[in-house]
Amino acid sequence: MSTPADPPEAERRTGELTFVELLRWSWRQLTSMRTALVLLLLVALAAVPGSIVPQDNVDSFEVTQWKERHPDLTPVYERLGLFSVYDSPWFAATYILLMISLVGCILPRLKVYAQAVRARPPRAPRNLTRLPDHAAYRTEETAEDAGARLASALRRRRYRVVDTDEDPGGDVVVSAERGYLREAGNLLFHLSVLIVLVGFGAGSMLGYQGGAIVLVGNGFSNNLTQYDDFDPGSLWTSDDLDPFAFTVDDFDIEWYDDMTQPSYGQARSFVSHLTYTDDVASGDSEEYDLRVNHPLSIGSTDVFLIGHGYAPVLTVRAPDGTVAYSGPTIFLPTDLSFRSFGVVKVSDGLDTQVGLEGEFYPSYGFDMETGPYSYFGDALEPAMSMTIYTGDLGVDSGVGQSVYSLEKDGLTQQVDDEGNPLRLDLEIGETAELPGGLGTVTFDGYERWNRVQISQTPGKLVALGGVVLALVGLLGSLFIRPRRIWVRVRAAGGADDLPGTGATVVTIGLLDRSTGAGGGEEELQGILDEVRPQPSDDEREKQ
Known part of the structure; x- marks a missing residue:
């Protein structure tokens, strides 16, 4: 009596994935919208320590003081890179994974969207009265003329209309659809997030950020020896420094002097009066009042006033x-x-x-x-x-x-x-x-001093453009309503209580594809007011 041979070792067990299948599954998980949202949340959470924990490239003195106050936590924070969050490997890894995930999400959806834009609106359902919004009326026009009138009216309302035709049942059918830009708004919003990330990434790699403390009455020349701290991007070179110099001529400050207010004794506003030149050789100079959030732009460099002291x-x-x-x-x-x-x-x-x-x-x-x-x-x-x-x-x-x-x-x-x-x-x-x-x-x-931050951020316009596109895409996805309308024109029959006269019955059905948006009844009524024959004076008197 023979026994069945054991399966070969190379034979896969049921449900076991090959290496290629595992890679394909991992890619699907990474490029899913759920993963993209989780990674976006992780990037936002990862940025929190950068705004709470003092950063070496922003205020090294504050970092030193923090380490002195927290000697037990300092080794842990240093190992985690929390004193330089945005330069840490774990932040960079999360950032890159988010960009890959967004690209993997957007590209397939772009393909699907392109196919949907080119596709014909779907054919009309057999019974339009089952749709949430529908109406019917009688007209003395022929079925072909009534269908043509409705198709023309829908085109005026910016619907994409399939030419009137006859279905197997003999009805003249019109199919129309609009609101394709809603999905374009969704895609634009997700694409804008990628653009913002690219802008920030380009700024961090191609730009730099430095700080200097300048005594009032003294000056600053834009070369590396003048900076108190300097954080260049990985692709930045010293040739990118714009040649300029400035002098802090005077410094004005206003204080809260109302003793009844909790802000008593604190600075209300301050301004630094500068004389600057972007052509040191010529000696030509200009004046500028440097205020908080009103930087001085010289070439591709911005000079910010961020602090002052004694x-x-x-x-x-x-x-x-x-x-x-x-x-x-x-x-x-x-x-x-x-x-x-x-x-x-x-x-x-x-x-x-x-x-x-x-x-x-x-x-x-x-x-x-x-x-x-x-x-x-x-x-x-x-x-x-x-x-x-x-x-x-x-x-x-x-x-x-x-x-x-x-x-x-x-x-x-x-x-x-x-x-x-x-x-x-x-x-x-x-x-x-x-x-x-x-x-x-x-x-x-x-004497008084001013602290200035000097930076080049080549990607800031890209990031700003991404933010603008995100707003446009969000508005489009919120206010554009995708709708489908079908019309069936029948040459005979129909209920006796339909408005209008004639042997031709026109049935219109509307499907609003935006969940909970509403407004379908108003849209349908507007179409009816445009195409339905108005009753004569005699008919109004009879009514």
Whole structure:
């Protein structure tokens, strides 16, 4: 007795996919509309950390402060790339997958839409009275003339009409359809999302974004050495820098000065008065008032005013009166009343290197519970409070350091007789002694600074065009109503209660394909008013 042979190992089990089938299935899943929506949501969610967590390419000082306040979370955030979200591999992967998914969604739908546009409207149903909106009337015209009249009326209403013909039952039938642009609006909306993504991608790869702090009265020349931070795109080159320069001549600011309002002491508005030139060789210059959200455009570069603050002027002298350090030092605001933090690094001219770390108070106030604060953003009562560190500042180590923070390794904090941190509290014009006979510190005054953002975004017009197209497509998909209308004209018969006279019965049926849109009755009534014969005066009297 023989037994059936075992199936060969190469034979597939029922339901098992081959490699090609698996790839085809994966592609269908990736290019489905559901997946595209999920990826779009993921891109939106991925952008949230970029607006909450400080970014290295936007404000490196704020990143440093955040890391100091959250030492436990910092390694996790760094591993996830949350301090540079838009440059992280996971954001780029989500971005690229979304673009692929959108392309895979749009192209097949474009093909289907093109076929639908060229296709004839479907033939009329046998019983038009079963449609949601329908009407019938009698006319003395022949069936051919009544059908021709209706076809002409529908064309005037921008319906695409199939010429009148006769179906097997002998009726003259007219089929008409309009509203094809609704699906075009849907496709345009999805295509616009892809255009916006391409615009942002082109801007990030071909452009750059940088920032600089410029003292009022000083200038800026557009070369790499002038930037405090600079984030170029992967395809950007230094040849793309537009040659220009500007000087901050003056700076005006208005403050909220109503003490009854919670915004008291905060900046209301500010404007920086610039003199700029886009042809340094010629020396020709123009003036411009730089305001928030009103950038200065020079060539393909935009200059934005994004912040301002104070730069206390300090002078550090050795015991013999030799100046070891002098000039304005940028302090960065830490609250809306412009209480500002900064450091002074004196690496030469004294017996040892000295670091001063402290705060500047434009309008000094003191609270027994919270300590010193600034009660107003304008410099009404300027004061400073600084702690002192001595030792190796690390400026000669060859490792880049932030000018806005003090590396404490290798430094010793100076303390008073009770072991508390020694502080120097100064008002304008006051001088304080450094400990150990190192010298003196004088608070000479302050200057103002402006923070500007300078950027090239080649894809911004593409992205703007995508947004406009998205709005057009959305309006089209919301307000264009796809409708189909069928007409059957019968040469005899019909109910006795139909309006009109004659042996020809005209039946019209309308199908509104936009869910819940309504308006079919008004459309049908408009067609009837145009084509149905109006009763004579005698008939009106009889009615």
